[in-house]
Amino acid sequence: MLRRLLLRLYRLPERRLLPHPADLDLTAQDVELLAADGTRLRGWYVPADPDAAGTTELAEDGPHPAVIMMHGWASSGGDLLPAAPHVVGAGLPMLLLDARGHGRSDAADFMSMPRFAEDVEAAVRWLRSHPDIDPDRIALVGHSVGAGACLLVASRDPRIAAVVSIASMAHPREMIGRTFRRHRAPRWLIRAALRTIERTIGHRFDDFAPLHTIGRVAAPVLVLHGRDDRTVPPSDAVRLAEAGGSSTTLRLVSGADHHDLDGFVPVIDEVLAHLRMALSPVRAPAREQPPEPRR
Numbered sequence: 244m245l246r247r248l249l250l251r252l253y254r255l256p257e258r259r260l261l262p263h264p265a266d267l268d269l270t271a272q273d274v275e276l277l278a279a280d281g282t283r284l285r286g287w288y289v290p291a292d293p294d295a296a297g298t299t300e301l302a303e304d305g306p307h308p309a310v311i312m313m314h315g316w317a318s319s320g321g322d323l324l325p326a327a328p329h330v331v332g333a334g335l336p337m338l339l340l341d342a343r344g345h346g347r348s349d350a351a352d353f354m355s356m357p358r359f360a361e362d363v364e365a366a367v368r369w370l371r372s373h374p375d376i377d378p379d380r381i382a383l384v385g386h387s388v389g390a391g392a393c394l395l396v397a398s399r400d401p402r403i404a405a406v407v408s409i410a411s412m413a414h415p416r417e418m419i420g421r422t423f424r425r426h427r428a429p430r431w432l433i434r435a436a437l438r439t440i441e442r443t444i445g446h447r448f449d450d451f452a453p454l455h456t457i458g459r460v461a462a463p464v465l466v467l468h469g470r471d472d473r474t475v476p477p478s479d480a481v482r483l484a485e486a487g488g489s490s491t492t493l494r495l496v497s498g499a500d501h502h503d504l505d506g507f508v509p510v511i512d513e514v515l516a517h518l519r520m521a522l523s524p525v526r527a528p529a530r531e532q533p534p535e536p537r538r
Contacts, residue, residue: 261321279361285347286340308380308522310337315387319346355444359392391453398456405521413479414452457487464491465517469499
């Protein structure tokens with residue numbers, strides 16, 4: 244009974260009219276790939292602007308680096324399209340993916356952060372098989388649940404080159420607890436709901452909580468969070484940055500809320516600088532030349 248109520252409470256959003264890359268005068272390839280359970284995922288691959296400054300430097304006459312963008316709950320890759328001109332304009336191809344049950348992808352009975360992560364991993368596999376992409380220079384950019392999923396993927400894939408986490412929660416147990424407490428749910432119901440959710444998704448919250456996974460990410464991480472976020476408190480971002488250690492950079496953005504991604508536009512140059520630095524070709528250090536013999 245409780246499981247049915249929770250599935251109803253966290254039911255996936257209805258489909259709606261979605262933006263398209265052509266709306267922004269972008270050329271994009273319509274992509275289909277398979278999730279871990281065989282579900283069809285849809286996305287757009289947007290190649291880099293060949294005339295963008297720094298494109299040649301990033302590619303060095305070889306495969307390009309690339310960026311995967313994963314949306315949050317009740318959203319879609321189309322909602323992240325406004326960032327695409329900036330990213331491809333900086334010389335970085337990108338793949339915008341719709342998670343299962345979202346956007347143009349096939350329906351799903353339920354979704355979770357681990358399932359979002361499985362879909363991100365499917366996107367990573369697709370890019371690594373692409374002849375124009377360097378398989379070791381792939382960055383992950385995620386929003387909300389998608390951000391937590393990107394951290395989870397990077398925590399178990401040391402080949403990921405960079406992560407940008409936008410408005411991620413610190414721990415799903417805390418997030419769900421806050422939601423229930425806002426509705427004045429009794430403690431026994433909250434505990435029962437948390438146990439039921441763990442059984443339903445097949446994972447313990449502690450195993451995929453961003454607060455725990457970020458410390459296992461080898462790549463540099465940029466943690467972005469709106470100071471006006473009313474869904475996930477900015478203190479979650481502070482805790483994530485502390486858990487991430489020296490390889491993590493925290494940026495709190497004034498005027499940005501959880502769902503209004505336009506609020507993060509003022510820091511897009513910082514995001515691109517983070518990506519370009521992490522995705523630049525690894526240059527082997529110049530070997531010291533032996534001294535010339537004395538004559």
